[in-house]
Amino acid sequence: MEHNYISIKSLKADYRQKKQSVVALESVDLSLPKGQRGVIIGPSGCGKSTLLNVLAGLNQSYTGQVLVDNQPPICGGKTALILQEYGLLPWKTVWDNVILGMELRKKSSPEIKEATQKVLEKLGLLSMAKRYPVQLSGGQRQRVAIARALILEPQLLLMDEPFSSLDALSREEIQDSLLKIWEETRVTMLLITHNIEEAVFLGQKIFVMSSCPGHIVQEIENRMAGDYNLRGRVQFLEMCNQLRSCLRGGEYYAAGA
Amino acid sequence: MQQGHKTTGKTFAFLSSVVILLLIWWLVSLILKNPAVPPPLDALKSFVSAIQRELFTHLGVSLYRVLVSLFLATIMGVPLGIFLGKNPEIDEKIAPMIYLTYPIPKVVFMPIFLIVLGIGDTSKIVLITLITFYQILVTTRDAAKNLEKEYVLSVRSLGAGSWELYRHVYLPGCLPAILTSLRLGLGTAMAVLFLAETYATQTGIGFFIMDSLSRMNYEGMFAGIIAMGLMGFILYLMLDGAEKVLCAWKQRAS
Ligand SMILES: Nc1ncnc2c1ncn2[C@@H]1O[C@H](COP(=O)(O)OP(=O)(O)OP(=O)(O)O)[C@@H](O)[C@H]1O
Numbered sequence: 001m002e003h004n005y006i007s008i009k010s011l012k013a014d015y016r017q018k019k020q021s022v023v024a025l026e027s028v029d030l031s032l033p034k035g036q037r038g039v040i041i042g043p044s045g046c047g048k049s050t051l052l053n054v055l056a057g058l059n060q061s062y063t064g065q066v067l068v069d070n071q072p073p074i075c076g077g078k079t080a081l082i083l084q085e086y087g088l089l090p091w092k093t094v095w096d097n098v099i100l101g102m103e104l105r106k107k108s109s110p111e112i113k114e115a116t117q118k119v120l121e122k123l124g125l126l127s128m129a130k131r132y133p134v135q136l137s138g139g140q141r142q143r144v145a146i147a148r149a150l151i152l153e154p155q156l157l158l159m160d161e162p163f164s165s166l167d168a169l170s171r172e173e174i175q176d177s178l179l180k181i182w183e184e185t186r187v188t189m190l191l192i193t194h195n196i197e198e199a200v201f202l203g204q205k206i207f208v209m210s211s212c213p214g215h216i217v218q219e220i221e222n223r224m225a226g227d228y229n230l231r232g233r234v235q236f237l238e239m240c241n242q243l244r245s246c247l248r249g250g251e252y253y254a255a256g257a
Numbered sequence: 258m259q260q261g262h263k264t265t266g267k268t269f270a271f272l273s274s275v276v277i278l279l280l281i282w283w284l285v286s287l288i289l290k291n292p293a294v295p296p297p298l299d300a301l302k303s304f305v306s307a308i309q310r311e312l313f314t315h316l317g318v319s320l321y322r323v324l325v326s327l328f329l330a331t332i333m334g335v336p337l338g339i340f341l342g343k344n345p346e347i348d349e350k351i352a353p354m355i356y357l358t359y360p361i362p363k364v365v366f367m368p369i370f371l372i373v374l375g376i377g378d379t380s381k382i383v384l385i386t387l388i389t390f391y392q393i394l395v396t397t398r399d400a401a402k403n404l405e406k407e408y409v410l411s412v413r414s415l416g417a418g419s420w421e422l423y424r425h426v427y428l429p430g431c432l433p434a435i436l437t438s439l440r441l442g443l444g445t446a447m448a449v450l451f452l453a454e455t456y457a458t459q460t461g462i463g464f465f466i467m468d469s470l471s472r473m474n475y476e477g478m479f480a481g482i483i484a485m486g487l488m489g490f491i492l493y494l495m496l497d498g499a500e501k502v503l504c505a506w507k508q509r510a511s
């Protein structure tokens with residue numbers, strides 16, 4: 001049996017406000033093998049971000065069993081998180097943003113310098129190291145966020161709608177780069193998206209979520225994902241249409257079955 | 258090149274403003290023909306001669322009072338403000354107290370401070386500190402509260418503890434608001450300083466101005482006013498400079 005890097009059983013999470021409490025997630029089961037790319041897709045407010053925050057160790061007030069590499073999730077371990085607006089600190093330069101995780105891990109400065117140079121070069125950011133985030137385009141900012149995560153050589157990469165504020169072209173470009181990074185590192189990835197094409201292009205496993213309270217309605221094995229030329233294929237469009245109907249409440253049936 | 262044009266333009270605007278203000282002053286003195294409003298050149302002359310005598314000591318005393326007060330208000334207001342902004346559940350318990358006491362014009366406590374703390378520097382410093390502390394506290398707290406949640410989440414996910422969050426996120430993120438509140442606080446501090454120095458004291462520019470007034474020494478009085486104005490202006494410039502250096506990232510946006 002494959003080793004599941006992420007394993008979630010009957011997860012329940014709620015937000016308690018003064019008197020009432022909002023149940024954000026109810027009996028969620030999810031597992032993702034090591035080295036796979038998972039995608040979560042679902043309507044707004046169905047608890048996707050909540051789920052990711054639990055996995056990142058940011059939300060500790062949940063019940064049920066959540067294991068990441070057989071451990072309860074913690075911050076600052078082998079998991080990296082990239083948020084929708086990237087969470088880059090505007091008062092730090094690109095360089096200082098990228099080294100932050102290594103600084104917090106008390107790495108030596110020659111080690112930090114070498115790793116930073118390497119990761120910035122890889123993402124084509126070396127010439128922008130001294131700039132501040134406001135001086136970058138959306139796509140460049142996205143790369144900085146990826147660099148900040150990759151420099152820590154994570155085992156698990158969590159991304160919350162990472163490409164949603166990019167235009168269609170930069171979006172596909174960066175999806176390609178992400179795929180390339182995955183091929184090099186074989187990092188386990190779990191990505192949230194609202195975008196059907198993105199889910200089909202990237203996700204080897206697609207988890208379809210539904211709200212009130214948030215739970216997973218479908219888990220789809222997607223063998224097409226990972227092909228750079230996929231977007232032009234007929235099967236790609238078919239798959240997207242099936243996923244679309246599934247999101248609207250229909251049943252998903254495997255293509256060709 | 259662009260930058261150069263911008264700087265020259267700014268310098269020009271600054272200098273022309275100075276000239277216009279001096280002209281207005283000169284006109285007002287011409288119209289009023291009153292010894293209490295001397296023309297700029299006479300006023301400057303009396304300032305230069307007064308500053309070489311006892312005015313210098315008074316200026317030093319006033320400067321000391323303002324700087325110590327602002328310093329104390331900052332080292333108390335900033336950490337407490339950030340702490341409350343970061344921990345809303347604690348802020349909820351303390352907020353009503355701040356809400357109730359914030360609008361009270363604290364300057365009315367001056368007589369009490371004079372009785373309890375004496376007529377020396379302490380009562381004046383405590384009064385100015387208390388007033389500016391509130392401004393800094395409230396502004397800093399609100400800035401910390403409204404800080405983008407993604408900054409906090411992303412840095413926490415990198416493994417930052419509480420202390421590191423303060424250092425990398427909250428303090429730099431609130432710095433522009435802190436400096437703004439300091440600049441506003443400076444104006445208040447100078448006004449309160451003047452008031453505090455006009456009563457039951459023999460030192461400070463406030464005393465010097467009112468003392469000159471009572472002796473109908475209008476030249477001296479105006480020299481004191483210029484000293485007070487210059488002090489405020491120079492402190493303001495210093496805070497402005499600090500903001501340019503410490504918040505360089507803000508300027509890059511334009
Ligand atoms: N801090 C909070 N306090 C109270 N309720 C919250 C909080 N954060 C989220 N919720 C609620 O929990 C539910 C799930 O929120 P979550 O942010 O996980 O949704 P999402 O699927 O990420 O939505 P979106 O696609 O819009 O980002 C929503 O109903 C939301 O109103």
Ligand SMILES: [Mg+2]
Nearest residue numbers: 048049050160
């Ligand atoms: Mg979300």
